[in-house]
């Protein structure tokens with residue numbers, strides 16, 4: 001199966017590059033399932049239902065989030081209307097919405113998608129490892145599910161790598177989000193799980209993690225706030241990671257980053273282009 005994960009979409013610039021390029025990627029490279037992290041899609045903070053629907057129209061099969069999931073308060077309500085809108089699994093019991101779902105891919109395969117959040121340098125949360133293991137046990141890879149994609153939204157590189165090794169052999173992909181800079185460590189772990197510490201953001205890289213640079217620069221150098229953070233509006237890069245799975249085991253055969261548009265060096269996975 002051909003899977004694509006698209007890193008945190010930031011603001012209008014990020015939404016535009018998704019709308020302009022994702023439909024073509026899905027058609028040209030026969031992508032079976034696409035997950036997009038949309039937690040910063042509405043002006044950098046949260047996501048509205050309209051923007052969620054726009055991401056689906058562009059080809060997202062499921063949308064994951066993270067610590068900003070409720071920044072647009074309407075998400076507390078619309079999360080119940082959409083099975084493919086995921087918030088972190090390890091929020092307290094009783095939190096609206098859900099953190100995992102089993103979906104049907106374009107090739108007919110079953111894809112388990114989950115979203116969990118880290119605890120290092122972040123707000124206290126339930127144990128993400130236990131939460132992920134419960135979902136893995138409910139739809140094991142290679143029997144109930146044909147692919148498993150885990151978006152681990154976390155600050156610490158180490159915690160993201162621990163999740164990769166924790167789920168190794170049980171997932172097709174473990175990818176980190178939240179830090180908004182793509183890492184160059186995409187690899188297939190020993191148990192067959194594709195891993196990348198951070199997918200990077202889908203936004204304008206002439207910025208501070210997607211935000212127009214002047215205000216963060218001012219705040220950090222003077223400790224005086226002069227206004228709100230505004231998303232940078234220059235040409236955005238779609239940044240993410242692509243995986244080719246073995247149809248019999250659901251484990252990864254290939255993994256490569258995807259970078260398109262904007263100012264980062266373009267990268268289209270070789271296995272998308274190679275003839276079968």
Ligand code: FE2
Pocket residue numbers: 039066067068153177178
């Ligand atoms: Fe985040």
